[in-house]
Amino acid sequence: MVNLGDIFPNFKAETTIGSIDFHEWLGGSWAILFSHPADYTPVCTTELGRVVQLVPEFSKRAVKMIALSCDDVVSHKGWSKDVMAYAKQSGDFPYPIISDKDRALAVKLGMVDPAEKDAAGLALTCRAVFIIGPDKKLKLSLLYPATTGRNFAEILRVIDSLQLTASKKVATPVDWESGKPCMVVPSLSNEDAKKLFPNFKKVDLPSGKEYVRMTTEY
Known part of the structure; x- marks a missing residue:
C-alpha cells in the first residue's frame, strides 16, 4: 500500500506502448494512474472513453495519463478500438494501458476489488485513481468498486486544487x-x-x- 506523501513505488510493466519503467515514464510530470476491472466491459468503456475525450484538459494541466487492468496487451489494444469508437474519436489511442496479468501491481498498490472476480475466480482490479506529483509523491488516492463509474470532471477539479495549493498559501x-x-x-x-x-x-x-x-x- 502507498500512503499520501509517499514516493509512489517504481515498477516495470508491459503496456500498449511497450515496456516501461514507471518513474522514467513519469519524468518530472504530474500523472494520473487509474485502474479498471476488465476490458470489453460496459462501465470501463464509458470511463476510458471519457478520458480520451478529456485528453486536451489533462494536457492543459501537464498531466500524463496511464490506465491499468489485469488483461493482456493484446486485449488492451483490441478493446481500445471499441473505446475510441464509443467516445466518437479517431486516430491512435492517446494514452498507455498497463497489463497486470499476474495482479502483482494490483496487490502491491491495494487496487483489488474482492467482490468482483473473473471466470477463473480471480479478483479483478477496482476503479482506483492515483494522482502523482512531479516529485513522484502520491498526492491523492480514490478507490471505487467495480459497480460505480468515476466522475472525471471531479478528478480534473481535484488536480486544479492540488496544483494550485502546491504553489500558493x-x-x-x-x-x-x-x-x-x-x-x-x-x-x-x-x-x-x-x-x-x-x-x-x-x-x-x-x-x-x-x-x-x-x-x-x-
Missing part, C-alpha cells in the same frame, strides 16, 4: 472550482496574509475566531 473549500474564492491557510497570520493577499476577507463567526479568510488573489 491557500486551501480550496467545499465544491471549489478554478476561479472561485479560496481560503487563506490557517498557518499564516493576518499580517502575513495581508502581504500575500492584500484584499482577503474575514468571515465573521460566533466564536470570534478569524480562521475563515477568503481570497480571490491567487
